[in-house]
Amino acid sequence: xxxxxxxxxxxxxxxxxxxxxxxxxxxxxxxxxxxxxxxxxxxxxxxxxxxxxxxxxxxxxxxxxxxxxxxxxxxxxxxxxxxxxxxxxxxxxxxxxxxxxxxxxxxxxxxxxxxxxxxxxxxxxxxxxxxxxxxxxxxxxxxxxxxxxxxxxxxxxxxxxxxxxxxxxxxxxxxxxxxxxxxxxxxxxxxxxxxxxxxxxxxxxxxxxxxxxxxxxxxxxxxxxxxxxxxxxxxxxxxxxxxxxxxxxxxxxxx
Numbered sequence: 554x555x556x557x558x559x560x561x562x563x564x565x566x567x568x569x570x571x572x573x574x575x576x577x578x579x580x581x582x583x584x585x586x587x588x589x590x591x592x593x594x595x596x597x598x599x600x601x602x603x604x605x606x607x608x609x610x611x612x613x614x615x616x617x618x619x620x621x622x623x624x625x626x627x628x629x630x631x632x633x634x635x636x637x638x639x640x641x642x643x644x645x646x647x648x649x650x651x652x653x654x655x656x657x658x659x660x661x662x663x664x665x666x667x668x669x670x671x672x673x674x675x676x677x678x679x680x681x682x683x684x685x686x687x688x689x690x691x692x693x694x695x696x697x698x699x700x701x702x703x704x705x706x707x708x709x710x711x712x713x714x715x716x717x718x719x720x721x722x723x724x725x726x727x728x729x730x731x732x733x734x735x736x737x738x739x740x741x742x743x744x745x746x747x748x749x750x751x752x753x754x755x756x757x758x759x760x761x762x763x764x765x766x767x768x769x770x771x772x773x774x775x776x777x778x779x780x781x782x783x784x785x786x787x788x789x790x791x792x793x794x795x796x797x798x799x800x801x802x803x804x805x806x807x808x
Contacts, residue, residue, distance in 0.1 A: 564624055565652075566592035568616045568640060569631035570604050571724075573654060577629055578608055594619040616640060620647050630654060633726040634734050638663050641678070645670040650677045655742050659734040684743045685750055693806070697751050702808030708787040710748055712741055713800040716793035721769050728769030735771035737762070741791045747804065748779070748787065755779040755787070766794045 565582055567574055570593060582588045594613040595601040605612035613619040620628055620643055628644045629652040630637055638658045644651040651671070657680045658664045671678040684690060696702050716736070726732035733739060760777035767773045777789040 562589040563587055564589050564591040564626045565629055566590075566594070566613075566619045566622060566625035566627070567629045567631060568594045568619060569633075569636075569654075570595040570597070570600055571631060571633075574604075574631045577631065577652075591624050592619050592622055617643065620644055620649065626650065627652060633724070633732060634659060634739065635726065635732040638667060641667055642670060645674045645676060645678075648674055648676060650679070652679045652681065654681045656734060656738040659738065682743060682746050684747055690747055690751070693804075694751055702806060705752075705783070705785045705806060705808045707807040708752070708785060709803075709805045710744060710787060710789045710791075711801055711803050711805075712744055712791045713795040714740060714793050714802070715795050715797065715799050716740065716767075716773075717796075718767055721767065728767065728771050730770050733771060735762075736773055736793050737775055737791065740793055741775070744802065744804070748789075751804070751806075752779075752781065752785070752787065756782050760789075765792070 565577075565588055567577055567590070574593075578590050578593075582590045590608055590610050592611040592613060593601065593605050593608065594616045595604075596614060598614060601612050601614060611622070611624075613622075619625060620640075627650040628647075630640050630644070631654050632640060634656055637653055637656070641651050641653055641657075645667070657678075658667060668678060721728040727739070728736075737745070757780045758777055759780075760775060762772035762775045764770075764772055765774045773794045774792040775789070776791070779787040779789060781787070
């Protein structure tokens with residue numbers, strides 16, 4: 554499916570109207586003259602009707618109807634993690650482009666399968682990894698590409714965030730192995746992506762995950778050491794058990 558961006562706006566349909574959806578229709582879509590929100594979908598009828606009315610778009614309670622709507626060019630998926638793969642498969646089968654909230658899937662094998670499906674359909678799959686567009690990250694990437702920091706001798710990634718028990722209790726899928734996949738996939742993934750984006754793929758990883766304070770199935774704390782072919786070693790510290798608020802998110806490079 555090819556879109557002629559000069560001929561008209563790209564028409565977006567959003568599936569899932571939870572916490573992250575307003576960032577899509579209020580910032581990414583309304584803030585860009587090339588996009589137009591035309592449809593939304595959710596299984597909570599009250600929320601669906603309210604948002605569809607506010608945004609003045611078509612409302613669907615069945616996501617397959619939104620995918621098959623001929624007025625929708627690109628489908629944005631903002632549903633719980635375990636629904637990303639099956640819904641995105643249907644978008645590819647419909648021959649449409651897809652903006653997919655992180656994590657793309659819950660395993661590397663599933664992600665590889667999904668990429669191949671979109672490639673075969675000649676459609677684009679856009680994972681939401683917006684931190685790459687941060688001015689700071691772009692500056693750092695330019696420095697790395699031009700060897701502006703010289704030889705890297707040490708690096709550290711520290712993520713000390715808060716996700717209280719209330720956050721997990723609000724939605725039962727959060728914190729479960731089957732439906733969520735873990736805090737590293739749901740929270741830390743943006744900055745694990747930045748490490749790889751800036752530094753490349755590591756040669757070896759030594760890691761441990763633990764559940765220290767939260768009543769969830771998955772990890773709330775992780776520590777790791779990433780080693781690169783160059784000899785660079787990167788320490789990684791992550792937790793969502795910092796109280797009472799987020800404390801730090803930093804990547805330090807010494808060269």
